[in-house]
Amino acid sequence: MVRIITILLLLVSAGIAEPPASRNRVSSMPPVVTEEQAQDWLRLWQKRLRLDDWKIEVRIVRIWELERGTLGHIDWSTTHHTALIKVLSPEDYELPPDKIPADMELSIVHELVHLHLSVLPLNKSSRNAEEQVVTMISEALVNLEHRPALTIDLPEAETR
Ligand SMILES: [Zn+2]
Numbered sequence: 079m080v081r082i083i084t085i086l087l088l089l090v091s092a093g094i095a096e097p098p099a100s101r102n103r104v105s106s107m108p109p110v111v112t113e114e115q116a117q118d119w120l121r122l123w124q125k126r127l128r129l130d131d132w133k134i135e136v137r138i139v140r141i142w143e144l145e146r147g148t149l150g151h152i153d154w155s156t157t158h159h160t161a162l163i164k165v166l167s168p169e170d171y172e173l174p175p176d177k178i179p180a181d182m183e184l185s186i187v188h189e190l191v192h193l194h195l196s197v198l199p200l201n202k203s204s205r206n207a208e209e210q211v212v213t214m215i216s217e218a219l220v221n222l223e224h225r226p227a228l229t230i231d232l233p234e235a236e237t238r
Pocket of ligand 1: 188212
């Protein structure tokens with residue numbers, strides 16, 4: 079009986095010691111998406127979308143630096159041809175970690191498509207329509223990029 083109680087006590091104390099240890103492990107994990115990765119996506123899609131004449135920056139930001147309920151944001155200056163894209167930090171994502179990188183890439187493509195449309199006059203009444211168009215085009219592009227590679231059934235090699 080005494081032994082059982084001792085084991086229980088050990089379990090309880092182990093349980094108490096657990097939370098700080100696991101917190102440390104989480105915070106020392108490498109980020110799901112690094113600033114470098116975000117830069118790489120920006121450069122790739124900026125080129126593909128022929129936006130090379132723009133000087134664009136991307137920044138990973140916390141949830142409070144974005145408009146409520148949004149995953150990304152872009153500010154631009156047509157006179158200077160500069161733009162700043164902000165994307166939500168993986169720390170504030172509610173998606174499973176393996177789904178976050180593709181979604182962040184999508185945010186960057188989404189904001190770049192907005193930049194293309196920046197030549198159009200700002201019109202409050204067409205804002206929703208623009209949002210829908212941008213969402214559909216950017217999703218189509220990113221899906222094309224990430225569709226599984228075609229698997230071709232090759233005939234078995236002939237015996238020589
Ligand atoms: Zn948008």
